[in-house]
Amino acid sequence: xxxxxxxxxxxxxxxxxxxxxxxxxxxxxxxxxxxxxxxxxxxxxxxxxxxxxxxxxxxxxxxxxxxxxxxxxxxxxxxxxxxxxxxxxxxxxxxxxxxxxxxxxxxxxxxxxxxxxxxxxxxxxxxxxxxxxxxxxxxxxxxxxxxxxxxxxxxxxxxxxxxxxxxxxxxxxxxxxxxxxxxxxxxxxxxxxxxxxxxxxxxxxxxxxxxxxxxxxxxxxxxxxxxxxxxxxxxxxxxxxxxxxxxxxxxxxxxxxxxxxxxxxxxxxxxxxxxxxxxxxxxxxxxxxxxxxxxxxxxxxxxxxxxxxxxxxxxxxxxxxxxxxxxxxxxxxxxxxxxxxxxxxxxxxxxxxxxxxxxxxxxxxxxxxxxxxxxxxxxxxxxxxxxxxxxxxxxxxxxxxxxxxxxxxxxxxxxxxxxxxxxxxxxxxxxxxxxxxxxxxxxxxxxxxxxxxxxxxxxxxxxxxxxxxxxxxxxxxxxxxxxxxxxxxxxxxxxxxxxxxxxxxxxxxxxxxxxxxxxxxxxxxxxxxxxxx
Numbered sequence: 001x002x003x004x005x006x007x008x009x010x011x012x013x014x015x016x017x018x019x020x021x022x023x024x025x026x027x028x029x030x031x032x033x034x035x036x037x038x039x040x041x042x043x044x045x046x047x048x049x050x051x052x053x054x055x056x057x058x059x060x061x062x063x064x065x066x067x068x069x070x071x072x073x074x075x076x077x078x079x080x081x082x083x084x085x086x087x088x089x090x091x092x093x094x095x096x097x098x099x100x101x102x103x104x105x106x107x108x109x110x111x112x113x114x115x116x117x118x119x120x121x122x123x124x125x126x127x128x129x130x131x132x133x134x135x136x137x138x139x140x141x142x143x144x145x146x147x148x149x150x151x152x153x154x155x156x157x158x159x160x161x162x163x164x165x166x167x168x169x170x171x172x173x174x175x176x177x178x179x180x181x182x183x184x185x186x187x188x189x190x191x192x193x194x195x196x197x198x199x200x201x202x203x204x205x206x207x208x209x210x211x212x213x214x215x216x217x218x219x220x221x222x223x224x225x226x227x228x229x230x231x232x233x234x235x236x237x238x239x240x241x242x243x244x245x246x247x248x249x250x251x252x253x254x255x256x257x258x259x260x261x262x263x264x265x266x267x268x269x270x271x272x273x274x275x276x277x278x279x280x281x282x283x284x285x286x287x288x289x290x291x292x293x294x295x296x297x298x299x300x301x302x303x304x305x306x307x308x309x310x311x312x313x314x315x316x317x318x319x320x321x322x323x324x325x326x327x328x329x330x331x332x333x334x335x336x337x338x339x340x341x342x343x344x345x346x347x348x349x350x351x352x353x354x355x356x357x358x359x360x361x362x363x364x365x366x367x368x369x370x371x372x373x374x375x376x377x378x379x380x381x382x383x384x385x386x387x388x389x390x391x392x393x394x395x396x397x398x399x400x401x402x403x404x405x406x407x408x409x410x411x412x413x414x415x416x417x418x419x420x421x422x423x424x425x426x427x428x429x430x431x432x433x434x435x436x437x438x439x440x441x442x443x444x445x446x447x448x449x450x451x452x453x454x455x456x457x458x459x460x461x462x463x464x465x466x467x468x469x470x471x472x473x474x475x476x477x478x479x480x481x482x483x484x485x486x487x488x489x490x491x492x493x494x495x496x497x498x499x500x501x502x503x504x505x506x507x508x509x510x511x512x513x514x515x516x517x518x519x520x521x522x523x524x525x526x527x528x529x530x531x532x533x
Contacts, residue, residue, distance in 0.1 A: 013104070038059070089134075109151075135406075145180075147352075152167060179241075201225060280339055291397075294390075393411070459480060459484035
């Protein structure tokens, strides 16, 4: 059974890798891609100049983020014959598959081969995680870094007070990558400090306070090389963080307050200013966007962990591991619900809680199967069938939405069809790639050429630079619809539906993600629309 689960897990990883390798070019550019590519160039220029060119240390607000993903993509672009933004999508796929593999190993380590396989399937078939891993240069790499850090902490709990060299290395690597990606990676310290309480209390009970403190000091001492490694990794991918010792704290202060001019987004059918989003924003979207099977099992996993914590027949190490996983899956959401920071772009900033959620969900599935084995063996096939049906339901939605899996809403929400008028879907504007491809194909089929002496003009309601990259050099883009030949609009609330011939329409589940209109000879005052509250 164990060998079968592991073989199936390896097969799942291989299938995901192959599918990702065949489809990564399908994913369009978002609002942030172009700017992140510029940030990578500045970082590499800084290193190449021996820190003489320091433009990266003041570029937009990206200097307060790490640029590891961006630099990796830029360096790989120099080595392989792919366009830059195709390379970025490929690197996203590679990082995502690494995250799947680490999460599988974490689930297996905590709950055994069956839990590991269930964890992997739940994460691989989570449309939100899968869709973001291709095109999210901030949040998806950060989620992978955080699960690497969690792997290190779990190993540390298992081996305490004599962590192995490999564990020390993983802790340092995870710390460097996570904090070097986003300052929010410091949350792992909270997970560790709170999570290790049961283990430390048990140490005091068994060996006395003095010996427990001595062991704790020893662990900190042997972790020092790993922490130094982590600091160096953080400095490499986030050089601004080590220019001055307090810069990470300055970044924390900066991001603790909303740092842009407020705008409004659609939430539950109403336009809400992003600093004023209700406390229910995150729990609502997680409930409506996670696959039903993952949602149910994750809730079961959290409840199961709560139930286990007070039990005397469970070891302190086990309690520490479960408590850290529970904190990783829930604490960021609870803090956001209480503090109510500015919230926008759905749950993309919080996808780092999804891997620990899937680990808890995998544990819940394994617990349920073990209980049925001992008490209701004849029910096991039915449980496996329900689990498989939930996974297939999610897979079907991922295929139907491709390449917009990140816009997924589950059947509780009524899928994207019902969510379209109530929530943001393609908030990153990925559909402009397919719309651009469609426009070029239409013009080629009709053998149309631009007016003499100029390029085609396209007015775009959505991210401008990504649209320009997708359209190519034969087009100029902008907001001005008066002198444009075509209008390209997202299907979001802020883009107006035009009374003009539709040349291209990108739809999924009967929902319009983008349109291209022929507006030649028409007077279009604006592409923007502000609907009634």
